[in-house]
Amino acid sequence: MTRIGRSDLDVLPLNLGGNTFGWTSDRDTSFAVLDAFISAGGNFIDTSDSYMASIPGNSGGESETILGQWLTARGGRDDVVLATKVSRHPDFLGLAPDNIAKAAEASLQRLHTDHIDLYYAHYDDPDVPLEDTLGAFDSLVRTGKVRYLGISNYSPERISEWLAICEANGFAKPVALQPHYSLVAREPFESTLRPQAENFDLGVMPYWALASGFLTGKYRTQADVDGAARKRIVDGYFSPEGLAVVDELAVIAAAHDVEIATVALAWTRQQSTVVAPIASARIPGQLDALMASIDLELSDAELRRLDTVSAAVVTN
Numbered sequence: 001m002t003r004i005g006r007s008d009l010d011v012l013p014l015n016l017g018g019n020t021f022g023w024t025s026d027r028d029t030s031f032a033v034l035d036a037f038i039s040a041g042g043n044f045i046d047t048s049d050s051y052m053a054s055i056p057g058n059s060g061g062e063s064e065t066i067l068g069q070w071l072t073a074r075g076g077r078d079d080v081v082l083a084t085k086v087s088r089h090p091d092f093l094g095l096a097p098d099n100i101a102k103a104a105e106a107s108l109q110r111l112h113t114d115h116i117d118l119y120y121a122h123y124d125d126p127d128v129p130l131e132d133t134l135g136a137f138d139s140l141v142r143t144g145k146v147r148y149l150g151i152s153n154y155s156p157e158r159i160s161e162w163l164a165i166c167e168a169n170g171f172a173k174p175v176a177l178q179p180h181y182s183l184v185a186r187e188p189f190e191s192t193l194r195p196q197a198e199n200f201d202l203g204v205m206p207y208w209a210l211a212s213g214f215l216t217g218k219y220r221t222q223a224d225v226d227g228a229a230r231k232r233i234v235d236g237y238f239s240p241e242g243l244a245v246v247d248e249l250a251v252i253a254a255a256h257d258v259e260i261a262t263v264a265l266a267w268t269r270q271q272s273t274v275v276a277p278i279a280s281a282r283i284p285g286q287l288d289a290l291m292a293s294i295d296l297e298l299s300d301a302e303l304r305r306l307d308t309v310s311a312a313v314v315t316n
């Protein structure tokens with residue numbers, strides 16, 4: 001187990017992503033993925049109130065609803081660390097105080113729980129004074145509806161501002177940072193956000209750690225992506241430099257007799273400030289490769305080889 005920042009949240013270092021629930025995984029398949037994750041020892045689940053509002057026929061909150069149904073069916077709420085996010089649900093856009101209070105209530109109802117372990121601001125809201133937003137978050141912590149706070153998709157400058165406001169007002173400080181970070185997207189995390197995680201003792205949970213499937217090695221030509229649910233995002237990773245990363249991952253994976261995805265996640269987990277990479281599994285069969293990353297220790301030489309080949313990737 002690894003601890004998130006200054007919290008008392010102990011997690012197995014693979015954070016299961018919840019954006020498949022109600023999208024590429026129906027309710028029964030989502031339950032099967034969650035059951036397999038818990039059986040394999042996992043305890044840390046990431047979702048958002050907005051997952052997956054962008055899918056035709058959905059209205060937002062589908063992922064939380066499935067998670068809540070699963071928690072009710074299976075029990076064991078206290079055995080899992082539940083992270084969700086606010087600011088992008090179509091009915092609760094932004095981070096005005098009243099909106100945060102209502103969005104949190106709606107998330108608690110969908111999740112069938114009385115508390116959220118880790119509550120992220122999903123995206124910055126420049127139209128609301130940050131002091132007002134942080135006052136609302138602080139109230140949620142003081143009333144016990146939220147245990148800890150996290151930050152996702154904020155600039156380094158706004159993270160500094162966030163911490164200064166907490167200091168000045170005695171507000172609950174954030175313990176976690178959720179940035180986009182992987183072997184094919186190392187910047188801007190490494191240059192500008194990791195220093196902030198170090199400065200403010202934020203545990204980092206990188207999202208798109210598998211580059212939406214590109215770092216599993218299953219897409220070798222652009223034609224492989226045709227028809228894939230994640231095509232729009234995966235398309236952006238196709239370049240000779242990106243494919244060279246996959247080739248190097250394949251060599252290291254063969255040496256360890258593991259999957260390419262396992263090596264990609266192990267590299268991410270072994271980066272400084274990272275607590276747990278986030279990755280989702282559409283079906284239970286995809287989970288083994290994800291969970292195996294927890295026990296894979298890449299050597300310094302292997303980490304350097306991956307550092308070198310991935311340094312050539314130009315981040316979009």
Ligand SMILES: NC(=O)c1ccc[n+]([C@@H]2O[C@H](COP(=O)([O-])OP(=O)(O)OC[C@H]3O[C@@H](n4cnc5c(N)ncnc54)[C@H](OP(=O)(O)O)[C@@H]3O)[C@@H](O)[C@H]2O)c1
Nearest residue numbers: 017018019046207208209210211212213279280282286289
């Ligand atoms: N904070 C934010 O703004 C933000 C943004 C995005 C995501 N997130 C979080 O991060 C999580 C992870 O992101 P993501 O799910 O979009 O992308 P990801 O974890 O990089 O990619 C996961 C996808 O790769 C494929 N995959 C996984 N394991 C595989 C295996 N062993 N073999 C073959 N394919 C495999 C599956 O998709 P297919 O089977 O469909 O190919 C799976 O859904 C999300 O669920 C969410 O919780 C946060």
